[in-house]
Amino acid sequence: MLIVVLAFASFREILGKERQMSLLEGATIKDLLEELAAARPAFKEAAFDDTGALRDYVLLMVNRKRIDPTQYLSRPLQDGDELAIFPPLAGG
Amino acid sequence: MIEITEEEISLEELIKRAKSRDAGAMVTFLGTVRDDGIERLEVEAFREAALAQLEAIQDEATNRFGLKAVEVVHRTGTLAVGESIVAIVCSAGHRQEAFSGCRYIIEELKKRAPLWKKELGERGEHWVGQDEPAGK
Numbered sequence: 001m002l003i004v005v006l007a008f009a010s011f012r013e014i015l016g017k018e019r020q021m022s023l024l025e026g027a028t029i030k031d032l033l034e035e036l037a038a039a040r041p042a043f044k045e046a047a048f049d050d051t052g053a054l055r056d057y058v059l060l061m062v063n064r065k066r067i068d069p070t071q072y073l074s075r076p077l078q079d080g081d082e083l084a085i086f087p088p089l090a091g092g
Numbered sequence: 093m094i095e096i097t098e099e100e101i102s103l104e105e106l107i108k109r110a111k112s113r114d115a116g117a118m119v120t121f122l123g124t125v126r127d128d129g130i131e132r133l134e135v136e137a138f139r140e141a142a143l144a145q146l147e148a149i150q151d152e153a154t155n156r157f158g159l160k161a162v163e164v165v166h167r168t169g170t171l172a173v174g175e176s177i178v179a180i181v182c183s184a185g186h187r188q189e190a191f192s193g194c195r196y197i198i199e200e201l202k203k204r205a206p207l208w209k210k211e212l213g214e215r216g217e218h219w220v221g222q223d224e225p226a227g228k
Contacts, residue, residue: 008138009208010219057222061206064141084138084206090221091135091142091166091207092123092178092198 001079008086014042030073094146098169101176110161115183119190123178130213133171138206149200157193159184
């Protein structure tokens, strides 16, 4: 299945603004983030702490709805889903 | 009307759009680039998601405070010190609703709209909010 990954602010600087990732059926949000981390050491360092846990300031949206990373990392993605990765909001 | 734009913000234009015969009060908020020893600010948006979020906030404020009109414009791109980052105009029958609506919109925008600011200056570059609490 294909997932569109969008990155903003500091994560855009590491990953680029948009990419498509091909994942096995049933892959979860965590699987996708770990695949990105394996491909990009700078992303691994920015997004994960030494124990392998996602850092607090990594925020996620699936199909433009915020999800709580502490609860939904194991959620399976669907073909065509859009995952956005970004740091804390700072508009205004 | 909700806008995210690289163009300079004209507060006068927003005020003109928000005027109506049944409004007796208009409150405006203008957020500007503060000189914290920076040279410039870069503002980035997740445009589609930010517009959707701002429209939801506009609807909430309109219903909650009975606003007659709401205008919100947020800049993106590179801004110099003193330039406007965000402008909000709320009109209502009376001042209390207009003040409350305007405050609600800026506070919710800061919490919910996917927008980011990077400060650039002699001391280097820094994404606001990543290393310290955002939205002071």
